[in-house]
Every structure is written in C-alpha cells, then in structure tokens.
Amino acid sequence: MFWIKDAHLLDPAQGISGRGSLLVRADRILKVTVGEELTAATVLTLLGCSTLEEVTQVDGAGKYLFPGLVDAHVHLREPGQEEKEEIRSGARAAVRGGFTSILAMANTQPVIDTRALVEFVRLEGERAGKARVYPVAAVTKGMTGKELTEMVELKAGGAVAFSDDGKGIQNAETFRLALEYAKLTGCPVISHCEEAKLAGAGAMRKGEHSARLGLKGIPASAESVMVARDALLAGETGGRLHIAHVSTKESVQVIRMAKAAGVDLTAEVNPHHLLFTDEDVSLTNTSHKVNPPLPSRADQEALLEGLLDGTLDLLATDHAPHTWEEKTKPFAEAPFGINGLETALAAVWQELVVKGKLTPERLIELWAVNPARRFGLVGGTLAEGAPADLVLFDPEWRELVTAETRESKAHNTPFLGQELQGFPVMVWVGGKLVVKDRKVVG
Amino acid sequence: MEWRHRNLLDIDELTAPEIEFVLQTALPMKDLLTRPIKKLPTLRGKSIALMFYENSTRTRTSFETAGKILGADVTNFSVAQSSVNKGESLYDTAKTLQAMNVDLVVIRHASSGAAAFLAEQLKAGVINGGDGAHAHPTQALLDFFTLKERLGGIAGKKIVIVGDILHSRVARSNVLGLKKLGAEVVLVGPPTLLPPEMGYLGVKTSYDLDRELPGADAVMGLRLQLERQERGLFPSVREYHQLYGLTSERLAKTGKDTILLHPGPINRGVEISSELADSACSMIEEQVTNGVAVRMALIYLLMGGGPSRVLD
Numbered sequence: 001m002f003w004i005k006d007a008h009l010l011d012p013a014q015g016i017s018g019r020g021s022l023l024v025r026a027d028r029i030l031k032v033t034v035g036e037e038l039t040a041a042t043v044l045t046l047l048g049c050s051t052l053e054e055v056t057q058v059d060g061a062g063k064y065l066f067p068g069l070v071d072a073h074v075h076l077r078e079p080g081q082e083e084k085e086e087i088r089s090g091a092r093a094a095v096r097g098g099f100t101s102i103l104a105m106a107n108t109q110p111v112i113d114t115r116a117l118v119e120f121v122r123l124e125g126e127r128a129g130k131a132r133v134y135p136v137a138a139v140t141k142g143m144t145g146k147e148l149t150e151m152v153e154l155k156a157g158g159a160v161a162f163s164d165d166g167k168g169i170q171n172a173e174t175f176r177l178a179l180e181y182a183k184l185t186g187c188p189v190i191s192h193c194e195e196a197k198l199a200g201a202g203a204m205r206k207g208e209h210s211a212r213l214g215l216k217g218i219p220a221s222a223e224s225v226m227v228a229r230d231a232l233l234a235g236e237t238g239g240r241l242h243i244a245h246v247s248t249k250e251s252v253q254v255i256r257m258a259k260a261a262g263v264d265l266t267a268e269v270n271p272h273h274l275l276f277t278d279e280d281v282s283l284t285n286t287s288h289k290v291n292p293p294l295p296s297r298a299d300q301e302a303l304l305e306g307l308l309d310g311t312l313d314l315l316a317t318d319h320a321p322h323t324w325e326e327k328t329k330p331f332a333e334a335p336f337g338i339n340g341l342e343t344a345l346a347a348v349w350q351e352l353v354v355k356g357k358l359t360p361e362r363l364i365e366l367w368a369v370n371p372a373r374r375f376g377l378v379g380g381t382l383a384e385g386a387p388a389d390l391v392l393f394d395p396e397w398r399e400l401v402t403a404e405t406r407e408s409k410a411h412n413t414p415f416l417g418q419e420l421q422g423f424p425v426m427v428w429v430g431g432k433l434v435v436k437d438r439k440v441v442g
Numbered sequence: 443m444e445w446r447h448r449n450l451l452d453i454d455e456l457t458a459p460e461i462e463f464v465l466q467t468a469l470p471m472k473d474l475l476t477r478p479i480k481k482l483p484t485l486r487g488k489s490i491a492l493m494f495y496e497n498s499t500r501t502r503t504s505f506e507t508a509g510k511i512l513g514a515d516v517t518n519f520s521v522a523q524s525s526v527n528k529g530e531s532l533y534d535t536a537k538t539l540q541a542m543n544v545d546l547v548v549i550r551h552a553s554s555g556a557a558a559f560l561a562e563q564l565k566a567g568v569i570n571g572g573d574g575a576h577a578h579p580t581q582a583l584l585d586f587f588t589l590k591e592r593l594g595g596i597a598g599k600k601i602v603i604v605g606d607i608l609h610s611r612v613a614r615s616n617v618l619g620l621k622k623l624g625a626e627v628v629l630v631g632p633p634t635l636l637p638p639e640m641g642y643l644g645v646k647t648s649y650d651l652d653r654e655l656p657g658a659d660a661v662m663g664l665r666l667q668l669e670r671q672e673r674g675l676f677p678s679v680r681e682y683h684q685l686y687g688l689t690s691e692r693l694a695k696t697g698k699d700t701i702l703l704h705p706g707p708i709n710r711g712v713e714i715s716s717e718l719a720d721s722a723c724s725m726i727e728e729q730v731t732n733g734v735a736v737r738m739a740l741i742y743l744l745m746g747g748g749p750s751r752v753l754d
Contacts, residue, residue, distance in 0.1 A: 208642035214554040214576030214611060217639070283555025283576070284562055328533050330553035332574060 001025045001047050007060025007392065009034055011067060012365040013381035022065060023047060024388040027431035032382050058426065060392060066364045067380050068100025068131075068389035068429065069345065070371040072190075072268055073165070073244055073316035075337070076102075076133070078124065079117070080109025085321040085409050087124040087133060093319075093341040093408040094131035095434045098424035100389035101377055102131050102319075102341075106138040107166035113138040113149045118157035129442070130434050132389075134160045134377065139178045139189060145169050148181055155185040160375045163190035165244055168226055170196055175230060179239025188240040188266070188374060193226035193251070194292070203332045205278040205293040213283055215332060218293050224250035231258035234265055242374060243267040245318050247292040249302030256311045266313040266374050269303050271344045275351050276414065286327045287414040290320070291336035304357060307366060313374065315366045317344045321410035339413045342406055347415060349395065349422035388431040397423040399438070407440055445743045448567045451557050452577035453619040461619060464739050465587050471742075472735035474511065485514035488745055491544045493535065493560075494571065495521045495551040500706055500730065501571055501581070505548045508737035514545075514745075532556060536563035546745055549573070567744045575609045580740060581705050582615035584733040585662065586623065588725050591732070592701050593659050597624030600657050604630040604686055605664030605713055606675075607640055607647075612705045613664060617643045628654045631686065634675045651686050655695040662703040663688045663713045679712050689715040693723065701725050 002024050009020045009032065020034035023046055031038070031046050040052055049055055076090040085093075087104070094102045104121055106112035112121060118135045125133025137159035141147045143166065151162060162182055168191070169175045175191070182189045199222040204210050206217025227243055231254055234241035246252060246267045255267050276294045288294060295303070306312035320337025327334050345367075352358040372380025379389040399405075401415045427435035434441055443463050447455065456464070474480060490509040494502045502518070509516040519535075530538075532551075536559075539547055546567045549557050554574030561568040572578040586596060593599050601620055607613045607629050620627050627645040629636060636647055648654050655661070666682065676682050693700055702714075702724045710716045719726060 206639065208639045211608075211637075211639040212614075212642050214574045214614060216575075284558050325531070325533075328531075330532060330551070330556040330559045330573075332553040332555070 001049070001054070002056035002058060003038070003043055004058040004060045004065055004390075004392065006037065007063050007065035009065050009382060010360055010364045011382035012361050013067075013369045014383055016382065017361050022382060022390070024428070024431050027388055029382055029384055029386050029388050032384055058392065062394070062396070063425065064360065064393040064395065065382075066391055066393065067368045067382055068391050068427065069098050069367045070101040070377060070380050071099045071317050071319070071341070071367070072103045072242075072314055072371040072375060073270070074102040074104055074319040074341065075107065075321065076104045076121075077108060077321060079120065083323055083409070087121060088128040089407060089409045090319070090341065091125055091128040091130040091133055092440045093406065095427045095429065096407050096424070096438070096440050097341040097343065098345045098391045098393065098427060099131055099341060100391070100427065100429045101134060101372070101379055103134050103136050103161060103375065105165045106136050106163060107143060111138050111143045112136070113141050113143070115150070115153045115157035118154050118159050122158035130440065131429065132379070134158070134375070136161045136163050136165070136190065138162065139164045139169060140174065143167065145171055145174055148174075148178055151182055151185050151187070155187055159187065160377065161187050161190050161242065163192065163244070165190060165192040168192050168194035168196060172229055172233065176233045176237060179233055179237040179241065182239060186240070186376070188242040190242045190244050191226070191230045192244050193223045193230060195222045195226050198222035198225065202293070203289065204281050205295060207278055207296055209278045209281060213281065220248040220250060220299065223292050224248050224254065227251040228254045231255065231263055231265060234258070235261060235263040238264065241265045244316070245270050245273070245292050246303065246306070246312060247273045247295045247299060249299045252302045252306040252311055256306070259311065266370070267311070268314045268316040269307060269312050270316060270318045271340065271348045272338050272414070273303055274300060275347055283331050285414070286329065286331055286334035287338065287412050287416070289331060289334050289336055290338045307358070308362065313366070314370045315348065315363075316371070317341055321408055322412045323410055327412045337412060339408055339410050342408060343401055343413050343415045343420060345424070346399070346420035346422050350420055354422070388428050390428045391424045392426040393422065394425045395422045397421065397425060397438070399423055447744060449561045449569070450579050450740060450744065451561060451568065451570045453579040453582045453615045456619075458622045461583070461586060461623060464583055464736065464743065465590055467739035467743060468587055468732070468735040471738040472732065475731060475734060480511050481513065482511060483513045484742065485509070485512040485745055488514040488545045489543070490514045490516045490546045490548065490741065491539055491542075492516065492518050493521060493547060493549045495549070495556070496572070498550055498572070500733075501550060504730070504733040505571065505737055507734050508741055511734075512738055512742060514741070532559060533563060536560050539566065540564055546741065569740065569744065572611055575611050576614065578611040578615045580733070580737055581612050582619045583740065584729055584736040585616055585703055585705075586619060587732045587736050588703060588729050589660055592725065596620065598626070599659040600626045600628070601660045601662065602628045602630060602654050602658045603662045603664065604651055604688065606635040606666055606670065607631045607664070608635045608637055609667065609670075610664050614643070616662065617645055621645065630654050632676055632682070635670070652692070652695060655692065656697055658696040658700050659698060660701045660703060661688060661693060661696070663708075665705065665707065666709055666713045668709070668712070683712060687713060687715065688718055690718045690721060693718060699723070703729060706730070
C-alpha cells in the first residue's frame with residue numbers, strides 16, 4: 001500500500017485537475033483527494049494500518065499523477081519477428097514510456113487469427129508482467145482480406161478489437177460484413193485506411209517534397225477515400241468503427257461529418273503526424289519513413305484541430321519497431337515505421353503541451369480515458385476502486401534518447417541522439433511498481 | 443577557383459561559378475578526345491569503381507572511358523540488374539568498397555537517395571550517376587556543356603523540356619542547374635506525367651507543346667518509358683506522339699535554329715521522329731562526346747587535381 005502525496009492529479013474522467021493525494025491498497029485505488037491533503041491519521045484509518053512505516057510514501061511535489069496511458073496501436077512483432085521486438089521487450093518499453101495498457105496488432109507471423117494465437121499474445125503479456133497486453137485479432141484469416149476470422153472465439157481468447165492493420169481491406173463488401181459480424185462481440189473494428197492502388201509503391205506523402213526528392217508519392221486520397229468508405233459502411237451497418245492513424249485533413253472532415261450523423265466511430269492520431277511533416281523527410285534519414293506518411297503542414301493543422309474539437313478521439317503511437325539493418329537502406333527501400341513507445345509521451349509533452357497547443361487534461365483524455373473507454377479496458381481513470389495503473393510524471397525531467405537506455409529491441413526513432421523533456425519517473429500497473437527513477441523494475 | 447567538393451550527388455550542390463568551372467575544365471578534355479593518343483597520366487594509381495545497379499550502356503561507358511583516359515584504374519562491379527534487394531545490401535557493398543580503398547565511386551541506382559546513402563558510408567568520393575527519379579547531375583552538366591557550346595551561352599536562353607517530367611531525374615537536375623545559369627525553362631508534358639507538385643521547381647509548366655515552342659533556343663526530349671502506358675499514365679504511343687512527339691515540322695515552330703537534345707537512348711517514332719533525330723540540329727551524338735569530356739573534368743576535379751594543371 002502506498003500514499004502519493006502532493007502531486008498534481010489529472011483525471012479528466014472525473015474532471016480532476018489539481019494538487020492532491022492518492023492512496024493505493026493492494027492493486028486498486030482506494031482514495032483520491034484534491035485540494036486538501038490527507039492527514040496521517042486518515043491515511044492509517046483508510047489503509048487499516050497502525051503506523052506510517054507500513055505505508056510507502058511517495059513525494060509527488062512538482063509532478064503530475066495521472067492514470068497509466070493506454071496505447072491503442074502497438075506492433076510487438078511476436079510471434080515471428082522477434083529480431084524487431086518481443087512481447088516482453090515491448091511491454092517493458094511501454095511502461096518506461098508511461099503506457100500501462102497496450103493493444104498489440106495482429107500482423108505478426110503468423111497473423112493473430114486463431115484463438116490459440118490470441119491466447120499466446122495475452123499470456124506472454126502476462127508473463128512479461130509489465131504493461132497489460134491486449135491482443136487485437138485479425139479481421140480476415142491470414143489478413144488476406146477474404147474470409148472473416150472466428151471473431152467470437154477470438155474474443156473469448158482475449159481479443160479486444162479486430163484489425164488487419166498493416167494493410168487496408170480492399171474489398172468493401174468484406175469490410176461491410178466485418179462491421180456486421182463484429183456486432184456479435186461488441187468489439188470495435190479498427191480500420192487501417194489505405195487504398196492499395198492509390199498508395200502504389202509510394203514512399204512518402206505525394207506533394208512538392210516527394211517530387212523534389214524524386215520519391216514516389218502516396219496521395220492523401222489513398223487514406224481519405226477509405227476513411228469515407230468505412231464511415232459510410234459503419235453508418236449503414238450500425239457497426240463499431242475505429243479509424244487508425246488518421247493523417248489527412250480530408251479524413252478529419254469526413255470523420256467530423258460522420259460523427260455529426262451519429263455514426264459509431266472513433267479515430268486516432270499518431271504523435272509523429274503531429275510533430276513532423278513531409279518537409280522533414282530527407283533521403284538519408286529513414287527514421288522518418290512511416291505509413292501513413294508524414295503529412296503536409298495543412299494536414300497537421302487539421303489533425304490538431306480535430307483533436308481539440310473532439311473530432312479525433314485518441315492518441316496512439318503506432319509503435320513499429322524495425323531493426324537497424326532494415327532501416328539502413330536507401331529511403332525507398334527501407335520499411336515503414338517509427339518506434340514510439342519510449343519517446344512519444346515526452347515528445348508530445350515537449351512539443352505540444354509545453355508550447356500550449358494541448359492541455360495536460362486533454363492529453364490524458366486522448367491517451368488514457370478515451371482509449372480505455374472505446375476498447376472497454378480497465379484503467380484510464382483515477383476513480384476510487386479502479387486498478388492502480390498510475391504514472392508519476394516529471395515535466396522537468398530531461399533525458400538524452402540513446403540506444404543503451406532503451407527497452408525496445410529496435411531504435412528506429414527520429415529522436416535518437418536527441419534530448420527530450422518530460423518523462424514518467426514512476427509507473428505502477430495494478431499497484432505494482434514497474435518503473436522507478438526511469439528504470440524498469442525487474 | 444578553389445574546388446571544395448568530394449562528391450557530386452546533385453547539381454544543386456554546385457554554385458553557378460562552380461558549374462561554369464566544370465564546363466571550362468571540360469573544354470581541354472574535349473580537345474584531348476580528338477587526339478590520336480587519348481591517355482593522360484594524371485590519375486595514375488587512382489581507382490574508380492563503377493556500381494551500376496540499373497541498365498546503362500551509355501553512362502557507364504562514358505564514365506569508364508573518362509576514367510581510363512585520365513589514367514585511373516576503372517573497375518566495373520557487376521551488379522545484378524534484376525533486383526536491388528537481391529544479395530548484398532548497399533550498406534555492405536559500401537563496406538566492401540571502403541575496404542578496397544577505392545578513391546571514387548560512381549553509382550547508378552533505382553532508388554532515390556542511393557548515392558547520398560553511399561556517400562554517408564564511404565570515405566571515397568561519390569558521383570551520382572543517376573538515382574531513382576531524384577538526380578542525374580552529370581547528364582545535366584553535359585547538357586549544359588552542349589548548350590553553351592552550341593548557343594554561345596545559357597543565360598537568357600529558352601529551353602523547353604518535354605516528356606515524362608514526373609519520373610525524370612534528367613529533367614530535375616537540368617532545371618535546377620539551368621535556373622542557376624539564368625536560362626528560361628519550360629516543362630511540357632501530359633498532366634499525368636507533369637503533375638502539379640512539379641511546380642516545386644519554380645519554372646513554367648505547360649501541357650501544350652506547340653504553344654511553348656516559339657522562341658525556344660533548345661528543346662530537350664525525354665525518354666518515354668513504354669511501361670508507363672500499361673500503368674495508365676498515357677493512353678497510347680499514337681496519341682502521345684501526336685501531342686508531344688518531336689518532329690522537324692514541329693521544331694520549325696520555334697522560328698529559330700533550335701537545337702535538339704535528348705539524354706538517350708531514344709525511342710524513334712515515340713518521343714522523337716527518326717528524321718529529326720538524324721538531322722543536323724540533333725545534338726544526340728554530340729552529347730555523348732561531351733559526356734566523356736564533362737565526366738573527365740568532374741572526375742579530375744573531385745579527385746583533387748589542381749585547377750590549372752589539367753594538361754600541363
């Protein structure tokens with residue numbers, strides 16, 4: 001049991017933002033107070049202890065305490081591509097970055113399309129004992145875009161959502177049926193919106209910068225037309241749709257319209273789409289190669305506006321580890337993906353929160369409250385009785401991002417070698433301390 | 443002039459005076475090509491590696507000839523032409539070259555940025571012999587040499603570049619350099635091969651060749667990759683030739699003694715008619731000769747030869 005004192009508590013789920021204390025007994029939040037400090041006597045009474053020596057006290061002065069972040073979009077690569085990441089290394093990287101729950105995408109080798117595989121991912125996550133790992137199962141068998149998976153069985157094995165993320169489902173009828181059939185599970189279908197023919201073999205966003213670099217461009221429409229298609233299908237079927245990695249202004253407009261029409265739709269934005277644009281792409285830095293590609297400036301402005309006005313619901317890293325060998329290639333040949341778990345929060349904090357573009361409250365709403373609600377997960381709140389998934393965040397902590405200090409097996413981040421500010425210093429999952437002084441415990 | 447470059451990855455790395463300097467240095471090199479004994483001891487003991495990952499007889503032979511005339515040892519690395527991903531990675535190739543202590547590497551590669559990638563890994567100098575749709579600086583230099591020799595200068599001249607601009611590294615490098623040298627450049631092609639984003643080059647773009655021809659001092663045709671038709675970028679060779687094909691009749695619309703350039707190899711009857719390609723205004727063969735001279739000049743400068751000691 002422990003007592004975190006004098007921190008700035010943030011819990012948009014309860015409208016909390018202010019100095020206060022939090023008590024944890026066993027694996028759950030026992031008491032939250034804001035504005036008034038608890039007396040030692042009250043603490044002892046509440047925890048049922050006789051002396052304060054039995055209570056671990058944590059000084060939260062100058063720090064934020066918020067619910068552990070929930071990342072709805074992570075690639076853990078296991079099974080099959082353990083050279084890039086493992087469930088264990090990913091779950092460790094997650095807590096080090098402030099994420100106490102992560103959704104693991106299904107595009108592994110083999111694809112997560114049977115109950116046994118879903119259970120493997122879930123159990124490996126439990127064995128790692130760090131972030132809670134929630135499997136996302138494939139929408140179609142083998143992610144071939146043809147036959148639906150046994151969604152009911154997959155949910156029974158632990159799947160919390162369905163997605164063929166990694167590629168778009170090209171056949172509209174297949175996707176329509178997926179939205180219908182997934183109703184049996186109540187789980188959202190996550191759509192990776194990418195029209196394959198429009199995207200072609202592009203390496204970055206189509207525009208003046210792709211033309212300048214002589215790289216084949218991916219037009220914004222490659223995403224937007226499928227967002228529109230899927231929003232219409234969700235409206236028609238009444239299915240539950242979540243759009244992954246929205247990166248164009250047209251997608252934002254379509255989502256805004258769909259929400260106004262009452263479609264059961266949520267959408268996420270990846271931090272790198274808020275922090276970089278296509279102008280940042282250079283031929284020799286493949287850490288900026290990501291799919292969807294880095295957007296135009298106008299797109300980026302629309303994404304931030306969408307996050308602020310509620311059109312877009314969550315932030316998610318799309319953590320996509322790749323080995324050094326894979327990324328050490330000419331730009332056009334390197335794989336897509338940015339490694340995000342350990343740097344995303346700090347980068348967003350430094351570039352958006354500190355600069356006043358995003359409030360800390362909205363940040364937590366986007367990255368803890370909303371994803372937990374959308375995918376029906378525990379956590380995402382400091383409510384009394386909720387699991388003690390907590391982050392003590394030091395907004396002043398500065399740290400150089402180096403390969404040596406990282407938990408992820410891969411280091412394909414644009415922040416490598418740079419200093420970032422604002423990191424989780426202590427993290428608990430279910431009341432268990434998993435990060436202490438920036439280091440993963442155990 | 444103090445030559446400060448070790449690599450040439452794209453034309454935009456060079457200032458206008460530096461471009462002029464390369465062209466100037468190429469003049470005596472061209473003279474040399476007409477001598478009975480075409481050999482200099484200048485770069486004896488130096489090694490040049492040619493890494494051509496794409497089919498190219500003309501550019502590869504041009505570099506090879508240029509290097510050999512200057513006395514360097516030129517090695518052709520045979521690289522599988524079918525797939526860049528086959529076998530050794532470019533990174534390991536770079537390590538291998540480094541271990542051989544090669545002095546200069548010329549690379550031609552289908553991926554934009556391949557030359558820059560190699561330059562990052564190597565101590566040796568790197569010349570970009572064409573990377574993806576990104577850059578082809580030596581082609582641009584030889585085109586400038588040809589234009590200058592034939593037109594007496596480049597500043598103020600009107601140059602029309604016509605064809606598949608979108609996929610053309612030749613067009614990109616030419617425009618970047620021609621702008622620096624003060625030419626007026628017009629890019630012409632169908633919308634599918636000249637999309638709006640090519641406006642980044644900051645020169646006039648047009649879909650109508652006949653309207654742009656009047657007053658042109660030089661017209662540069664680009665090779666049309668015929669597989670673009672299969673991808674739907676143009677409907678037929680017939681219609682392409684009607685709209686953008688270069689013929690003597692069409693070239694007469696310039697109202698001048700216009701010269702015709704083409705980086706080769708040409709598709710006769712597609713982007714250019716046979717009679718025009720073989721006519722007196724065609725610089726196509728002259729460009730090949732100039733290519734050797736310009737590449738000699740560049741290799742010489744990059745390998746540290748002093749500016750005024752070229753042929754002493």
